[in-house]
Amino acid sequence: MPLDILALAAHRDDVEQTCAGTLLKMAERGYRTGILDLTKGEMGTRGTSEDRAREAAEAARILKVSWREALDIPDGRVENTWDNRLKVARVLREQRPRVLILPYWEGRHPDHYTASILGYEAAFLSGLSKLPIADAPHRPFKIIYASLYRDVRPTFVVDITDQFETRFASLMAYKSQFSDQEAGSTIFPAQKEIRARVESMARFYGMMGGVTYAEPFVQKEVALVDDVLGLPVKSI
Numbered sequence: 001m002p003l004d005i006l007a008l009a010a011h012r013d014d015v016e017q018t019c020a021g022t023l024l025k026m027a028e029r030g031y032r033t034g035i036l037d038l039t040k041g042e043m044g045t046r047g048t049s050e051d052r053a054r055e056a057a058e059a060a061r062i063l064k065v066s067w068r069e070a071l072d073i074p075d076g077r078v079e080n081t082w083d084n085r086l087k088v089a090r091v092l093r094e095q096r097p098r099v100l101i102l103p104y105w106e107g108r109h110p111d112h113y114t115a116s117i118l119g120y121e122a123a124f125l126s127g128l129s130k131l132p133i134a135d136a137p138h139r140p141f142k143i144i145y146a147s148l149y150r151d152v153r154p155t156f157v158v159d160i161t162d163q164f165e166t167r168f169a170s171l172m173a174y175k176s177q178f179s180d181q182e183a184g185s186t187i188f189p190a191q192k193e194i195r196a197r198v199e200s201m202a203r204f205y206g207m208m209g210g211v212t213y214a215e216p217f218v219q220k221e222v223a224l225v226d227d228v229l230g231l232p233v234k235s236i
């Protein structure tokens, strides 16, 4: 069975931080959702890649995700190479998502913005019939960009008011990363601070949409409207 929505990200826990509420909401509506992490987290200051694999599986369970896998691209060295594009294209052909969520294409962390370009180019390649990999060609119908890591104005936000607490629980499943501990205490905020930050961001985007909590996205295409009387979000 094909996935309806696949979220691709550089690191385990990126999806939980940027678009997990949306994935959960779609799963609750009966859609099949999936997460592709490009790396396994072996360079992280805290925890091993085995810890993170266990935690990622637990987060996927909390988010009611149907499919999750991590590729073996080296952590901290996500590069837009032919080999890596083929690895992602293989997944796209196997899982055949209609909607692909990519990270926003600019950012502080090179792995994040490279994952965005890599994901886009792999989605293009995946549609070419002569590509030397198995399965029938497939391109996602829609690509949207999860923009929470970047201070840009979203083109739309998804109301995750009912999903917020579960989404936060999925992030806290990464105990090796987010529980209070000595390792990395100068670079990682304390758990209480994480809650405050995650909540402020969700409230900020929620306010833009006239709801309590939301997640921001950018799409490159214009929005097509059928009935202007049904347009949401109050203007004045």
Ligand SMILES: [Zn+2]
Pocket (backbone or CB within 6 Å): 010, 011, 014, 109, 112
């Ligand atoms: Zn990341």
